[in-house]
Amino acid sequence: MRFMMLMIPKGYETATPGTMPDAKAVEAMMKYNEELQKAGVLLALDGLHPPSMGARVSFRNGRATVTDGPFAEAKEVLGGYWMIQVKSREEAIAWAMRCPGGDNETIEVRQVQEFEDFPADVQKAAAGFEQMQKQVQGGAG
Amino acid sequence: MSTEIHRRIEAVFRIESPRLIAGLARLVRDVGLAEELAQDALVTALEQWPRDGIPDNPGAWLTVAARRQAIDLIRRKALHERKEEELTREIEEQLQMSVPDLEAELDDHVGDDLLRLIFTACHPVLPTEQRLALTLRLLGGLNTDEIARAFLVPEPTMAQRIVRAKRTLSEAQVPFEVPRGEDMAQRLASVLEVIYLIFNEGYSATAGDDLMRPALCEDALRLGRVLAGLAPEEPEVHGLVALMEIQASRSGARVDGKGAPVLLMEQDRARWNQLLIRRGLNALRRAEELGGALGPYALQAAIAACHARARAPAETDWNRIATLYRALGQITPSPVIELNRAVAVAMASGPAAGLAIADALVKEPALKSYHLLPAVRGDLLHKLGRLDEARGEFERAAGLTRNERERALMLERAGKCVLTR
Numbered sequence: 001m002r003f004m005m006l007m008i009p010k011g012y013e014t015a016t017p018g019t020m021p022d023a024k025a026v027e028a029m030m031k032y033n034e035e036l037q038k039a040g041v042l043l044a045l046d047g048l049h050p051p052s053m054g055a056r057v058s059f060r061n062g063r064a065t066v067t068d069g070p071f072a073e074a075k076e077v078l079g080g081y082w083m084i085q086v087k088s089r090e091e092a093i094a095w096a097m098r099c100p101g102g103d104n105e106t107i108e109v110r111q112v113q114e115f116e117d118f119p120a121d122v123q124k125a126a127a128g129f130e131q132m133q134k135q136v137q138g139g140a141g
Numbered sequence: 142m143s144t145e146i147h148r149r150i151e152a153v154f155r156i157e158s159p160r161l162i163a164g165l166a167r168l169v170r171d172v173g174l175a176e177e178l179a180q181d182a183l184v185t186a187l188e189q190w191p192r193d194g195i196p197d198n199p200g201a202w203l204t205v206a207a208r209r210q211a212i213d214l215i216r217r218k219a220l221h222e223r224k225e226e227e228l229t230r231e232i233e234e235q236l237q238m239s240v241p242d243l244e245a246e247l248d249d250h251v252g253d254d255l256l257r258l259i260f261t262a263c264h265p266v267l268p269t270e271q272r273l274a275l276t277l278r279l280l281g282g283l284n285t286d287e288i289a290r291a292f293l294v295p296e297p298t299m300a301q302r303i304v305r306a307k308r309t310l311s312e313a314q315v316p317f318e319v320p321r322g323e324d325m326a327q328r329l330a331s332v333l334e335v336i337y338l339i340f341n342e343g344y345s346a347t348a349g350d351d352l353m354r355p356a357l358c359e360d361a362l363r364l365g366r367v368l369a370g371l372a373p374e375e376p377e378v379h380g381l382v383a384l385m386e387i388q389a390s391r392s393g394a395r396v397d398g399k400g401a402p403v404l405l406m407e408q409d410r411a412r413w414n415q416l417l418i419r420r421g422l423n424a425l426r427r428a429e430e431l432g433g434a435l436g437p438y439a440l441q442a443a444i445a446a447c448h449a450r451a452r453a454p455a456e457t458d459w460n461r462i463a464t465l466y467r468a469l470g471q472i473t474p475s476p477v478i479e480l481n482r483a484v485a486v487a488m489a490s491g492p493a494a495g496l497a498i499a500d501a502l503v504k505e506p507a508l509k510s511y512h513l514l515p516a517v518r519g520d521l522l523h524k525l526g527r528l529d530e531a532r533g534e535f536e537r538a539a540g541l542t543r544n545e546r547e548r549a550l551m552l553e554r555a556g557k558c559v560l561t562r
Contacts, residue, residue, distance in 0.1 A: 040362070043420070
């Protein structure tokens with residue numbers, strides 16, 4: 001089973017461009033990341049630049065609109081993520097609890113959808129992509 | 142009855158148990174005893190943590206609890222390896238340690254201890270099925286029921302298998318150590334074989350199987366990654382991890398909407414997991430950077446990487462694949478590898494070149510009942526316009542395969558071998 005651990009640092013929603021975490025926090029986090037790796041459960045991780053450097057794209061009636069950050073109405077924003085591979089929801093939570101998070105930090109644990117999770121009609125819709133590819137390529141394969 | 146807190150405690154134990162068992166095994170010099178002590182610590186945790194909360198450092202807590210039990214147990218059992226008083230005193234000294242000192246002591250030893258545990262669980266004195274079971278139990282953190290379901294045997298059978306494995310190790314007085322010198326290569330090969338067997342057991346699972354079975358791929362990957370962290374200077378460890386990551390990357394594309402297997406060259410590559418591919422290519426690079434000729438796992442990984450890098454079948458680097466199969470065949474000669482080389486050479490240099498290699502395999506006794514040999518020859522003969530011979534080969538393949546779908550496919554291809562005039 002795969003899970004994402006989404007880091008939500010309170011205050012990051014107003015962080016100025018180029019904001020970086022402090023060295024001590026980084027050191028503690030590096031140790032944690034190493035633990036995840038040594039345990040064989042870490043698949044991926046990344047930190048994200050603050051929303052002030054980002055943009056939001058929203059949709060209405062099939063049309064897209066862009067808004068540059070920061071986003072006044074956002075109360076919680078992502079600071080980074082880990083993707084881990086574990087046997088259960090409880091194990092994912094156990095790992096999240098080991099993170100040396102600060103007082104302002106929350107980790108949201110979310111299970112990754114696997115293809116088999118989808119109901120038959122969604123799988124079929126996704127499978128149609130392959131057929132389309134074949135037709136476009138003139139049946140080569 | 143399992144409540145939320147019990148499940149959480151069990152999850153914590155699953156995370157901690159390999160290191161816990163490994164550290165205890167170093168102390169008491171017996172993996173069976175170490176595992177018993179770890180289980181006792183879990184029982185204590187299940188009693189106390191719901192009341193007191195899960196401790197901040199569960200590993201240290203469990204270690205202290207287990208070592209206390211060790212003193213009791215040692216006094217009740219006779220230990221052949223170490224003098225009872227000496228061992229008891231050593232453990233009592235360690236129980237005096239402050240928690241930060243204990244944590245530091247655990248940290249110092251943990252890498253070596255885990256390696257010792259892996260090598261012991263995969264010891265060649267044990268029959269393969271016992272190595273698989275013991276590895277999943279001691280290092281995979283699976284319980285007996287889970288392992289039983291994964292290998293499709295009743296739980297008591299699996300329990301017995303594990304008991305026998307521990308007893309054999311005890312009676313053979315297998316030392317709890319990392320092999321040295323000349324032994325290392327062969328012992329490491331045994332460990333890699335166990336991990337890859339677990340992976341293949343999972344890879345062979347079909348839809349409708351107990352979910353523990355495909356999960357074996359994840360268990361094997363996890364073990365491989367742990368080993369890569371513990372033995373980073375061993376290229377074949379990285380090679381095996383690379384192979385497993387890349388094979389696992391295709392799991393979403395291997396089966397079609399009706400549950401039928403899809404051949405690699407026909408898979409929807411949009412469903413290949415690019416994260417796992419990237420991890421696999423990174424692991425392969427690490428193997429290559431360690432220098433020396435690539436070993437069999439790294440070579441197989443390199444072949445898998447050729448496919449993984451091709452965004453479409455037409456972009457496949459068949460020349461490279463053919464070269465890799467040749468190298469693989471030189472280290473581990475096998476007619477099946479040679480047949481795969483024939484297919485790659487045909488794709489790279491044309492059907493005649495591939496057929497020459499396949500023809501040389503016709504007299505191979507090992508391939509006498511192997512349906513893929515006539516299947517490949519049929520395909521190449523068809524491409525060369527030798528339709529009568531192609532039909533004969535497809536019919537032979539249909540007769541040899543026990544798989545209904547394969548047989549139908551071979552008969553269909555035979556039926557198409559008709560000259561149009």
